[in-house]
Amino acid sequence: DYKETVKWYRKATEQGLNVAQSNLGTMYYNGHGVHQDYKEAAKLWINAAEQGNSDAQYNLGVIYKQGKGVLQDYVMAHMFFNIASISGDKDAVEDRDIVTNLMTPSQLEKAQGLAREWMRTH
Template identity: 30%
Template sequence: MKTILILVTMFILATTTGNSQNIEDVILESRAKLFKENTTKANRGNAKAQFDLGQMYYYGVGTKKDYRKAFEYYEKSAAQGHLEGLYALALSYYSGVGVGIDKKQALELFMECSNKGDFNAKFNLANMYFYGEGTEIDLKKSLILYKDCAENGDSNAQIILGMMYYNGFGTKKDKVKAKKWLNKARENGHKMAPQLIDNINDIEN
């Protein structure tokens, strides 16, 4: 009985290993096929395919990682107004991946994305105005942008907005609004919110 169990176990392991290898081959073939398809579409001017191909170069999916080529395809996609392409291009200029760092260009692209309704871009834009990256520090503009993100449910923006109201950054100090946004962040599960609320309560008491 023991011998049979060992043989069955060995058979299962061998079969599982074989299937795993086959699955890996299928995944690699699928990625290579997708890369080829996106290359064809991208070279024909398809903006979505250009963005997707940029992502494949960026992450090394179906091809070797190539940040420069990723940037080039993001740029082609963005030139056609594709939102994801614009956002990826903004991140490239901001971080200097695949191209030299250019915070002013990043700011302009984040602004364009923000105007098209991208809240990740709006949050990044708020950060840039807050810290003066690619522009002069403008806490009032930063506050407005963080508020838009906070109202959209971004708990990080809710935390920042709460502390801006508490400290009077870009606005008059307003402890009521500060606690309102910190409590919203806590409700949304932000880990920093409870400690910040406790700290404020300790100061007031």
């Protein structure tokens, strides 16, 4: 029952659990138990990503690549795929490489700098 799952994820999210934040973001992204809301998914994933959740980091890469809930931004997509790959997400490596082929050298340099800064501050 998706609605019951959402209820429990919300309670856990209020306690600051990053796995619950990430999972609730996925519920919003897919519209399971809630109205589909890409912006709400992005907000939840950012909170979870800041706490080191690699699934949320990967999902942020996906939505920045797609432009769902956020403006399409290959620099940000690359940054989050890179961070997720450093956190151990295997799919992120492949997706980072795909996005790299869509970027200019200056965009790539910016993305790498942002990823380094993120890793220093989170």
